[in-house]
Amino acid sequence: MPEQQLIDQAEGLRRMVRPRPVRVIAVTGGKGGVGKTSLAVNLAIALAELKRRVMLFDADLGLANVDVLLGVHPQYNLSHVLSGERSVEEVLVEGPEGIQIVPAASGTQKMAELTRAEHAGLIRAFSELSHSPDVLLVDTAAGISDNVIAFTRAAQEVVVVVCDEPASITDAYAIMKVLNRDYGVNRFHVVANMTRSAQEGRELFAKLTMVADRFLDATLSFLGAVPFDEEIRKAVRRQRPVLTAFPRSRAAQAFRQIAQRVDNWPVATGASGHLEFFFERLVQGAPSDAELMP
Numbered sequence: 036m037p038e039q040q041l042i043d044q045a046e047g048l049r050r051m052v053r054p055r056p057v058r059v060i061a062v063t064g065g066k067g068g069v070g071k072t073s074l075a076v077n078l079a080i081a082l083a084e085l086k087r088r089v090m091l092f093d094a095d096l097g098l099a100n101v102d103v104l105l106g107v108h109p110q111y112n113l114s115h116v117l118s119g120e121r122s123v124e125e126v127l128v129e130g131p132e133g134i135q136i137v138p139a140a141s142g143t144q145k146m147a148e149l150t151r152a153e154h155a156g157l158i159r160a161f162s163e164l165s166h167s168p169d170v171l172l173v174d175t176a177a178g179i180s181d182n183v184i185a186f187t188r189a190a191q192e193v194v195v196v197v198c199d200e201p202a203s204i205t206d207a208y209a210i211m212k213v214l215n216r217d218y219g220v221n222r223f224h225v226v227a228n229m230t231r232s233a234q235e236g237r238e239l240f241a242k243l244t245m246v247a248d249r250f251l252d253a254t255l256s257f258l259g260a261v262p263f264d265e266e267i268r269k270a271v272r273r274q275r276p277v278l279t280a281f282p283r284s285r286a287a288q289a290f291r292q293i294a295q296r297v298d299n300w301p302v303a304t305g306a307s308g309h310l311e312f313f314f315e316r317l318v319q320g321a322p323s324d325a326e327l328m329p
């Protein structure tokens with residue numbers, strides 16, 4: 036066998052035994068309705084267009100969540116994985132461009148309150164996936180609940196969606212403050228959504244940076260702006276992502292540009308670059324066996 040072929044085969048085998056690194060990105064923002072789910076869904080599809088294997092984790096139980104936006108009807112969800120009734124593969128729903136969606140768990144199970152068995156089951160379930168994704172995108176709920184914090188602090192990268200409204204700016208700052216002060220998250224990527232001009236996005240970012248520079252020990256970077264675009268709303272009514280429903284819209288172009296930037300981020304190697312690591316961090320704070328004793 037030619038030497039090159041042997042080397043290729045060896046690399047192929049190594050890849051099979053060594054899982055590829057995964058990039059875990061949480062999309063958050065504090066305020067409701069700022070466009071977190073729209074960004075998560077469209078970014079997932081734009082990354083899939085770039086040939087990345089994408090898993091979209093719906094961590095929100097709100098009304099306009101991932102399955103509603105995409106018109107998919109999941110039979111099972113994360114709670115079935117937690118209870119051990121289903122494997123992750125059985126729960127996954129396929130979305131546009133082959134993205135894999137983990138539907139939101141019904142009920143209000145708190146990640147930090149999982150039992151040891153659920154904790155171990157969750158980590159095992161995701162580590163047993165036959166095809167681990169290149170990117171895991173986590174769409175979080177509005178607010179700063181325990182679950183939002185748990186999902187966000189466990190991710191490698193945090194994207195904060197903000198609109199040019201005082202409540203959105205205040206909430207975005209509030210969530211960054213908690214994550215930075217209490218959990219040592221020191222890097223945030225900001226997306227300005229529903230902007231009315233190119234300048235508005237930059238100005239919005241400058242406003243946030245000004246406060247963050249004074250009060251936080253964190254670096255903010257501007258990931259991009261998504262213009263206010265009626266096509267997004269039209270697409271929502273059709274239960275389709277704007278990226279596939281109106282691929283030439285200004286919003287779709289903006290999402291693609293953001294995806295290009297995300298795709299150029301360096302990938303974490305070592306332990307933090309693996310899916311198990313994310314789930315381990317996600318359930319940190321779960322009660323120990325002793326605490327569960329009556």
Ligand SMILES: Nc1ncnc2c1ncn2[C@@H]1O[C@H](COP(=O)(O)OP(=O)(O)OP(=O)(O)O)[C@@H](O)[C@H]1O
Nearest residue numbers: 067068069070071072073099177229262263264268
């Ligand atoms: N750039 C935009 N231009 C116009 N409409 C938008 C834009 N981004 C989002 N929207 C609309 O705003 C509404 C809220 O968006 P979305 O559900 O993505 O927000 P969210 O932050 O996930 O909300 P929630 O906090 O409830 O989860 C949707 O109807 C969506 O169509």
Ligand SMILES: [Mg+2]
Nearest residue numbers: 071072095099
């Ligand atoms: Mg949402």
